[in-house]
Amino acid sequence: HNSSDSLLSADRIVNIAHRGASGYAPEHTVEAYELGEKMGADYIEIDLQMTKDGELVAMHDPEVDRTTDNTGLVSDFTLAELKELDAGSWFNEDYPDKVRNSFSGLTIPALREVFEHFGSEANYYIEIKQPDDSPGMATLLIETLKEFELIPAEREGAIIIQSFSSESLQEIHLLEPDLPLIQLISYTQPAVISSGDLNKIKKYATGVGVNFKYMNESFVRDVREAGLLLHAYTVNEKEDMKRVLEWGVTGIFTNYPDRLNELLGKS
Numbered sequence: 595h596n597s598s599d600s601l602l603s604a605d606r607i608v609n610i611a612h613r614g615a616s617g618y619a620p621e622h623t624v625e626a627y628e629l630g631e632k633m634g635a636d637y638i639e640i641d642l643q644m645t646k647d648g649e650l651v652a653m654h655d656p657e658v659d660r661t662t663d664n665t666g667l668v669s670d671f672t673l674a675e676l677k678e679l680d681a682g683s684w685f686n687e688d689y690p691d692k693v694r695n696s697f698s699g700l701t702i703p704a705l706r707e708v709f710e711h712f713g714s715e716a717n718y719y720i721e722i723k724q725p726d727d728s729p730g731m732a733t734l735l736i737e738t739l740k741e742f743e744l745i746p747a748e749r750e751g752a753i754i755i756q757s758f759s760s761e762s763l764q765e766i767h768l769l770e771p772d773l774p775l776i777q778l779i780s781y782t783q784p785a786v787i788s789s790g791d792l793n794k795i796k797k798y799a800t801g802v803g804v805n806f807k808y809m810n811e812s813f814v815r816d817v818r819e820a821g822l823l824l825h826a827y828t829v830n831e832k833e834d835m836k837r838v839l840e841w842g843v844t845g846i847f848t849n850y851p852d853r854l855n856e857l858l859g860k861s
């Protein structure tokens with residue numbers, strides 16, 4: 595293996611299955627993650643929420659409303675109660691052209707269930723959501739990764755932690771200085787970053803993750819010249835993928851990992 599084989603190499607484009615191959619299957623279900631793997635994605639992307647009884651589950655929203663047949667806050671359900679919910683039928687209802695019978699009745703996976711299912715062969719790109727509402731999420735995540743012997747990682751970059759919260763990332767960096775971290779940055783207008791901010795981020799993170807819609811060539815250059823990786827979210831159309839790749843991003847979050855691999859000539 596040479597260094598460009600590393601998932602963290604700046605010469606390598608990583609394909610991140612955003613909430614799994616969520617363009618084809620209900621997000622954050624084992625089926626969506628499996629499909630991402632089948633399509634050759636490098637990473638399973640997982641957003642985390644915490645249950646009432648302190649379990650980590652794979653779920654984007656703090657509420658169950660959008661992606662299940664129930665309503666309310668994830669933090670008001672125990673894991674056992676959440677497992678009763680149907681996390682797949684909404685997809686069949688919303689996307690009649692993508693219906694699969696196997697989607698109805700799919701359940702919300704606990705993080706440990708995902709690790710049990712996909713093991714250490716898979717690479718995980720895990721986001722800490724709403725850390726202020728769920729104190730202890732970072733430490734619980736680290737404990738769980740250790741329990742499953744996913745850290746220290748077998749392959750460089752096999753586990754990446756991402757968050758919009760720089761506090762959470764810095765907390766993790768203190769606990770696990772070798773764990774690669776991605777600072778997500780939320781822009782609402784064309785992205786600009788100062789060298790001061792880039793230097794601050796470099797102290798604890800390996801790269802940044804930014805919405806592709808607010809990126810431009812000079813932003814990409816500034817981030818890359820600072821020696822940081824740059825992962826663009828969430829890019830679903832090939833022409834957009836092509837543009838940000840030409841600018842120099844080093845990875846793409848996509849609901850359609852097959853499209854990125856087609857573009858990269860990997861399919």
Ligand code: G3P
Pocket residue numbers: 612641654721756778803827828847
């Ligand atoms: O984690 C990158 C991207 O997924 C951030 O947006 O809202 O889809 O988690 P969101």
Ligand code: CA
Pocket residue numbers: 639640641721
């Ligand atoms: Ca995410």
